[in-house]
Amino acid sequence: KTLGLALDARWIILAAGMCILVSLYFLFNAANKELSPPEDEGFLIVSANADPNISIDHLERWTAVLEERVSQVEGVQYFFAVNGGGGDTGGGSSSAFGGVILEDWEQRAPTQMELQQKIQMSAAQVAGLEAVVIAPPTLPGAGEGPPLQFVISSIDEPRVVYETSQTILKKARESGLFTFIQSDFKFDKLEQRIKIDRDKAAALGINISTLGGDLATMLSGGYVNYFSYDGRSYRVIPQVAREHRLQTDQLLDYRVATRDGELVPLSLFVSLEDEIQPRQLKRFNQLNSATLSGVPAPGVSFDQLIEFLQATVEESVGQNVVTDWKGQSRQFVSENTSLLVAFALAILMMYLTLSAQYESFRDPAIMFVSIPMSLAGAMLFFALGIASINIYTQIGLLALIGSIIRHGILLVEFANEIQRSEGLDRRKAIEKAAALRLRSILMTTIATLVGLLPLLIASGGPGAASRFAISFTLGIGMAIGTIFTLYIVPALYTVIATKHS
Numbered sequence: 001k002t003l004g005l006a007l008d009a010r011w012i013i014l015a016a017g018m019c020i021l022v023s024l025y026f027l028f029n030a031a032n033k034e035l036s037p038p039e040d041e042g043f044l045i046v047s048a049n050a051d052p053n054i055s056i057d058h059l060e061r062w063t064a065v066l067e068e069r070v071s072q073v074e075g076v077q078y079f080f081a082v083n084g085g086g087g088d089t090g091g092g093s094s095s096a097f098g099g100v101i102l103e104d105w106e107q108r109a110p111t112q113m114e115l116q117q118k119i120q121m122s123a124a125q126v127a128g129l130e131a132v133v134i135a136p137p138t139l140p141g142a143g144e145g146p147p148l149q150f151v152i153s154s155i156d157e158p159r160v161v162y163e164t165s166q167t168i169l170k171k172a173r174e175s176g177l178f179t180f181i182q183s184d185f186k187f188d189k190l191e192q193r194i195k196i197d198r199d200k201a202a203a204l205g206i207n208i209s210t211l212g213g214d215l216a217t218m219l220s221g222g223y224v225n226y227f228s229y230d231g232r233s234y235r236v237i238p239q240v241a242r243e244h245r246l247q248t249d250q251l252l253d254y255r256v257a258t259r260d261g262e263l264v265p266l267s268l269f270v271s272l273e274d275e276i277q278p279r280q281l282k283r284f285n286q287l288n289s290a291t292l293s294g295v296p297a298p299g300v301s302f303d304q305l306i307e308f309l310q311a312t313v314e315e316s317v318g319q320n321v322v323t324d325w326k327g328q329s330r331q332f333v334s335e336n337t338s339l340l341v342a343f344a345l346a347i348l349m350m351y352l353t354l355s356a357q358y359e360s361f362r363d364p365a366i367m368f369v370s371i372p373m374s375l376a377g378a379m380l381f382f383a384l385g386i387a388s389i390n391i392y393t394q395i396g397l398l399a400l401i402g403s404i405i406r407h408g409i410l411l412v413e414f415a416n417e418i419q420r421s422e423g424l425d426r427r428k429a430i431e432k433a434a435a436l437r438l439r440s441i442l443m444t445t446i447a448t449l450v451g452l453l454p455l456l457i458a459s460g461g462p463g464a465a466s467r468f469a470i471s472f473t474l475g476i477g478m479a480i481g482t483i484f485t486l487y488i489v490p491a492l493y494t495v496i497a498t499k500h501s
Helices: 002-008 010-030 056-071 112-124 158-175 198-204 208-219 248-253 302-316 327-336 338-358 362-367 370-383 391-422 426-457 464-496
Strands: 043-049 076-083 095-102 130-134 148-154 178-183 189-196 225-229 232-236 255-257 263-265 270-277 287-296 321-325
Touching: 002 010, 002 426, 002 464, 010 370, 010 464, 043 056, 043 076, 043 112, 056 076, 056 095, 056 112, 095 112, 112 130, 112 178, 130 178, 130 287, 148 158, 148 302, 148 327, 158 178, 158 287, 158 302, 189 208, 198 208, 208 255, 248 270, 287 302, 302 321, 302 327, 321 327, 327 338, 338 362, 338 391, 362 391, 362 464, 370 391, 370 464, 391 426, 391 464, 426 464
Parallel strands: none
Antiparallel strands: 043 095, 043 130, 076 095, 148 287, 148 321, 178 287, 189 270, 225 232, 255 263
């Protein structure tokens, strides 16, 4: 009865279907997009940087405070840190990295993402460290480091690149879109140049040509020979004792030999000049570069961050700047456009195959009406924020296309057979086909939903988010697409279907 009423107002039904088709564009743009949904793997990575001029001893004190703060967070089982490695400088006495092992999923209520926020807040309270807490990549080969890595490259001098990165970094922090964001290009390393008064050195009888070698021997820690003792060989390392290498001013107390063999302190003819230099000179594609690394704030999608950073660069910097992506961000940007290409190719191949099979271009077009209807049903919930468009929901959407089109094929093929066998017109044929095949269509949809139910209700552990993304996309698309198929496909069939005598 409802189908008969719908066919009486088929132009209204078709207009509604056209509106749903157009809404796909807006729903797609409104949906959150990311590479993959965050998984609760029970482990977090901590990367920390301190002042570049501190020693490893000072770093150990700060990481001990960090360990104490992190261990107090409810849901944390264990924290470990390795001093002198990691950070955004690739190692050294001012950087550290660590890991946070969370309690078992059944023993804690907060999720990994919630604990990540709490641990980040606790780490931010350690005044001597700049620490960032990130989740390990959920996809193999997605790259290391924070999920967002935005590269700024330029032919300009390193200091200009640094100032450009700081301008963008300031606006990014003010936007509120990031839980944490930092730059790996830091212009804060204190260097001291040794300035030699050559006149005083000549008066004292100092050989300038050998002075550099003497200082290198006292400070570098290189070995000059081996000696044997008790059947073993040991390196001979001439170096100033550690307690005399803790402060740069102690260098002036070092003594060097004059031509007469007398030992005189360096302070008589040497002075030290302070100079600020970058910790490292970063290069990307043979250009001076800086990488902004960050973690999105809760509820903020990847595409929002990408649009914000690109717009900020266009507004704030000159034409000499080139932008690019690294890690997970690069994979997301490169694969973001492949979704539409994959869908277009899948639909085109299916359409051509069905056109050849049914020897008609109109009948397959009617069958394909169920596809945008089901996609719109799934996209509606993406736009509402219940799920995002990621690699797993894309798999679900592709599976949805293959599943929902069977309903259209079933209706159209059965209606064509009724036209041939009983000589009915298109409307009566599709009404009879829908009535006869209603149970088959509903049973197929219900069986699919029941099969997906365990994946929908399962929670906890690695893979739960990806299983939910695939099953939710396929399930909600099948449910909504089936309802639309039962009305819009018959309405379109009565208008453009091929007449079979």
